[in-house]
Amino acid sequence: MSRTYWDPTGAEFGIPTYPYRMAPNGLATRRQLAALGLRPGGQDIQAQIIWRRGKRVAYLYAIDQAKPKRAATTAQLVALERAMQARRTCPDCLRDVGYCLPKRYGTCLDCVEAA
Template sequence: MTDFADHIGLRVRFYDPLGTRHGFPTFPYQMAPTGLATRRQLRAAGLRPGGHDPVAQILWRRGKRIAYLYRLDLAAPKRVATPAQRQAIAKALRARRTCRDCGQVKPYYIPRRYGCCLDCHEGDS
């Protein structure tokens, strides 16, 4: 293992900051260096990767789970939807709640497998 793993007295399976073993700088769960964040952490901070590629990764659960890390200093602010985009989204979501058969707007999304609201589907049976 590395000097770091020997220093803390643990056998750290996914600690590979130089990327020699995993081909990409790799850190175990909750051991990422400061200045790096996952997409979810960026989103919570109101940021986005800004078109930059990940610079490291976190592995956990025997290497079956992975999260890519992005540099905070290269992150850009999240984009905000314009009023026209919000209106288009609202229109599309309303269409997903409108029954094709009866034309009613339901408080739930119309199941795609039926193509109609649950009331119309039960009436067909």
């Protein structure tokens, strides 16, 4: 385990910095917060993790300061469903094919094969 990025005081990197898998308890990435049903909620970045020779960085947020995720409104859900339906509808055969059309072809795979 490399301690190259061990800087819990933030003296070298400006904010507390830890190597991969060595962050203290109580901090989480955005994805980890989302898995817990939380969001950063406007708080500042509390720390960071650096790995892969400095090429990868993950910012950490305090779990106790995080807020619950917001639920989408009915109008937002309707708009998302319409957008997804448009991505699934083939412009050639006008069918909802049940999957997002490949951008490469712009049509469903059945129409690509027929052409």
